[in-house]
Amino acid sequence: MSLRFEEISPEAGNLEQFKGFVQAAHRKGISVVLDLTPNYQGSSGPWFSNISVTNVAERLxxxxxxxxxxxxxxxxxxxxxxxxxxxPSLWNDIRAIVQKGTDERPNKRLLIGVTEQSSAEDVSSLLSSTSVDLLISRVLRAGDVDATERAQSVQRLYSSHSQTTLAWSLGGGAEGHMAWLVGPALVKLHQLLLLTLPGTPVFNYGDELGLMDAEERAERLSCRSFFRSLSELRGKEHSLTFGDFLLLLNSSSSLAYLRVWDQSERYLATFNWAEEAAVLQLSRATLPRQAAVVLSTNSSALPADSKVDLTNLWLGPRQAALLRFPYTG
Known part of the structure; x- marks a missing residue:
């Protein structure tokens, strides 16, 4: 097997074109991260057998x-x-190469790890042992646990690590698009989930559209509009970008959490996973009686800017909504 890590497939272009792409991205403030995983289809798993992994790591x-x-x-x-x-020694070398700054590039580059682990304990241990800057895991994709356990995993990881190291994803690679995994009806709900959790949301090309071959164009446009509004909001609101995460309600059918930063507006993400309507009773000292709807997966039922009663919040089947209320001191 020939591993040519420093070549570009002629079908994709050449090195000069790649350099132009990187420069164009940088002019627009976009960072370029290269997936350099050696041969995803290696017969003995990641980076091949114990014998060859040393040689592969040296080449890498x-x-x-x-x-x-x-x-x-x-x-x-x-x-x-x-x-x-x-x-481990070669892994330390790899980390040093990527993460160490230079005179020309004083800021270290980003090392992203990808793992098949799905439990919070295993992911937490890997974050500590590998020292990657960001770890993409299967915590939200675990098929053998319910929504309650997934939310608890988020809470455990948030409590143990800086949110700058946490990443949340659904789909990708051989698993397919988000819409294929969760179903077309739940794409917006999961877009809302990923873009409001503490840490970095990871989307694959097409997830912003709810891409599935059988989907109608109108629904794809609706998903894209929802995704665009939500991602723009996350980029400008401090509470959503790096605010504290407070889990308010967590059951097999419902989820609610608060994102809070200093004196910025507070954001409340609410979800109903069930196939029937749910009433969320959110009443505590940190919450007002009412909040305003920012975005909803069903804008007919919960239109933007409408007011809702947090002590009696109605969510339709498989519906999610992002609410906000002001800081009051």
């Missing part, structure tokens, strides 16, 4: 230097748990 080190010198802002690697345990 020179490739990392090459691509970082070409201006990429970070690298994504899968199988980090196995490589960091089988060849």
């Amino acid at each position: 080190k020179s490739a990392l230097v090459f691509w970082l010198n070409e201006g990429v802002d970070g690298v994504q690697l899968s199988g980090v748990e196995r490589v960091s345990s089988v060849v």
